Amino acid sequence: MEGTYLKKNIYINGTNDPGEQADLELYETVSVDDDIYENTGIAVSVLEKPNSGLSEKCETLQTAPQEEQKIDSSKVATCTTCQKVMLLIFVLASVLMSSVSLVIALTIHLRVEAAVDGSWSDWASWETCSTTCDVGLQTRHRNCSSPAPLGHGRQCLGEDSEHRLCMPGPCSNGSWSAWGSWGSCSVSCDVGLKSRLRICTHPRPSVFGSSCEGDNMQAEICGREPCSETRVAFNVYQYSATGISDSHTVIFTNILLNEGGAYNQTDGLFTAPFSGLYQFNGQICTVVGKNAEYTLTIEGKSFASGEYRTPSDAGDGKCTSFSAVVSVLRDQRVWITSQHLFANDNDWNSFSGILIHKT
Incomplete structure (x- = not known):
C-alpha cells in the first residue's frame, strides 16, 4: 500500500456544521514510510473565500496517537504558499505603515523647521x-x-x-475781465471824480492759481464846470415892540440884508435853502423891571437860550445879545422866541444869520 488518504473537511469559523462547510475539501495523503506522529503537523494560513465574507481555515493536521498518516504533498504546498503570501502582505503592511509614520513625522518636522516670519x-x-x-x-x-x-x-x-x-x-491763474462803464461824477459842479471797475474772473484763479495783478478800479477827474455862487445871509431888526408878556415868535419887520431870500418878514422864520453850517446872532431888549426869556429854535428844538432883566431903576429898557453856530439841514426853519420886549430908535431887537459852509 503506497499510502493512506485522509479526508479533511475545512469549515468556516472553526465550526463543524456541514451547513456552513466551505466549498474546498482537502485530501491529505499519509505515507506509511513517513514518520509523522502525534503533535507533528503543518501550520496552514487563513484564506479568504471570494464573495462570502467568511474565512476558511487550513487546520493543523496532526497524527492520532499511535496512528501514521500520509500527507498529500500538493496540499502541503498550498498551505506553504498561503503562509508566504500572508507573510508578504504583513511585511508590506508593516513597511507601508512605517513609511506613513515617517512621512507624517517628516512633514511635522519640516513645518516646524520651515516657519519663517514675513x-x-x-x-x-x-x-x-x-x-x-x-x-x-x-x-x-x-x-x-x-x-x-x-x-x-x-x-x-x-x-x-x-x-x-x-x-x-495750478489749474488756472486769474485774469481780469473787461473794464466796466464809468460811474457818475461825484459832484454836480466844480471838480469831482468818477470811477470804473473790473473783476478777476476771466478766469478766476484756481485754488493754487495766482491772483490778477494790478488795480481793480480806475478813477479820473470829472465836472470841471464852475458851480454858481451860493450865498445865504440875512440881517433883520425891529425898532418898536408892544411888550407882549407871553413867549412868542419875534417877527423882525425891517430887513437890512436878505441874500438868497431865505428870511420871511411876515412870519419871522428863516428857512435854510441848503444843508450846511450856519451862524446865527440875536439881540433882545427888555422892558424896565421885567424878565425876558429868549430861545434860538430850530424846528422846535432849542440851540441857544437865556434870561435877561432890566433893572427897575433903569431909565429905559436894556439889551442882551447871543450867538450860535449850528448844523442845519435843507428846508429846516429857524426862529427866535421871547417876551416883554422893548425897542426904540437907539435899541433894536435884531436877528441875523449866514451860511458858513455848504455840505
Whole structure:
C-alpha cells in the first residue's frame, strides 16, 4: 500500500456544521514510510473565500496517537504558499505603515523647521498724482515678500500702502475781465471824480492759481464846470415892540440884508435853502423891571437860550445879545422866541444869520 488518504473537511469559523462547510475539501495523503506522529503537523494560513465574507481555515493536521498518516504533498504546498503570501502582505503592511509614520513625522518636522516670519519689501516708487492740477493724492505700495511668511511664520505688521498730497500745478491763474462803464461824477459842479471797475474772473484763479495783478478800479477827474455862487445871509431888526408878556415868535419887520431870500418878514422864520453850517446872532431888549426869556429854535428844538432883566431903576429898557453856530439841514426853519420886549430908535431887537459852509 503506497499510502493512506485522509479526508479533511475545512469549515468556516472553526465550526463543524456541514451547513456552513466551505466549498474546498482537502485530501491529505499519509505515507506509511513517513514518520509523522502525534503533535507533528503543518501550520496552514487563513484564506479568504471570494464573495462570502467568511474565512476558511487550513487546520493543523496532526497524527492520532499511535496512528501514521500520509500527507498529500500538493496540499502541503498550498498551505506553504498561503503562509508566504500572508507573510508578504504583513511585511508590506508593516513597511507601508512605517513609511506613513515617517512621512507624517517628516512633514511635522519640516513645518516646524520651515516657519519663517514675513518681512516688508522696499517701498515702490510713488504712483502718478490723481489729478493733473491743483491738489491730488499719490500712492505707493510694498509687499510682504522679503521674505514672505512661511509655515506658521507671522505676517508683516503695518500698512501695505501710504499716501501723500501732490500738487502738479495750478489749474488756472486769474485774469481780469473787461473794464466796466464809468460811474457818475461825484459832484454836480466844480471838480469831482468818477470811477470804473473790473473783476478777476476771466478766469478766476484756481485754488493754487495766482491772483490778477494790478488795480481793480480806475478813477479820473470829472465836472470841471464852475458851480454858481451860493450865498445865504440875512440881517433883520425891529425898532418898536408892544411888550407882549407871553413867549412868542419875534417877527423882525425891517430887513437890512436878505441874500438868497431865505428870511420871511411876515412870519419871522428863516428857512435854510441848503444843508450846511450856519451862524446865527440875536439881540433882545427888555422892558424896565421885567424878565425876558429868549430861545434860538430850530424846528422846535432849542440851540441857544437865556434870561435877561432890566433893572427897575433903569431909565429905559436894556439889551442882551447871543450867538450860535449850528448844523442845519435843507428846508429846516429857524426862529427866535421871547417876551416883554422893548425897542426904540437907539435899541433894536435884531436877528441875523449866514451860511458858513455848504455840505
